[in-house]
Amino acid sequence: MSKRVLVGAVVWVLATVGAFLLDPILGSAVLVFGGALVAVAHLAGSWGEGSTFEERELDRARRRKTKYEANAGKRAKDRERWEAAKARKARRTDRRSA
Structure with missing residues (x-):
């Protein structure tokens, strides 16, 4: 991290x-939205470290x-x-035409 x-x-x-x-409802909102922001920040931290199209x-x-x-x-x-198989087929067609 x-x-x-x-x-x-x-x-x-x-x-x-x-x-x-201060307030349990406000605390719940900060808990949920702040947790989401921390998770997004963690996931975005390694965003540019992937391989390029050419490497793949x-x-x-x-x-x-x-x-x-x-x-x-x-x-x-x-x-x-x-x-x-092609040679066999050619021989067959030669026999039929002869």
């Missing part, structure tokens, strides 16, 4: 206690390349089957 959020949380707790001493795309490209290389044998086997 950042120092700024920690200071905000301490101020929120003190304000909540003070508001409860490079990572995806690396994963796709790894998957592509892992399936190279299967693709070669499928290509051989397809070429064999």
Whole structure:
């Protein structure tokens, strides 16, 4: 947790206690809305630290390349089957036309 959020949380707790001493309804409002503000401040503190679009795309490209290389044998086997089937079909059409 950042120092700024920690200071905000301490101020929120003190304000909540003070508001409860004055009026329970006011204290409840400060408790709810102040808690929401502290939570938003905490979540927003690391907002810009995420990866960029380019970094995510490079990572995806690396994963796709790894998957592509892992399936190279299967693709070669499928290509051989397809070429064999194509050759069989060509022989059949040659026999029919002859």
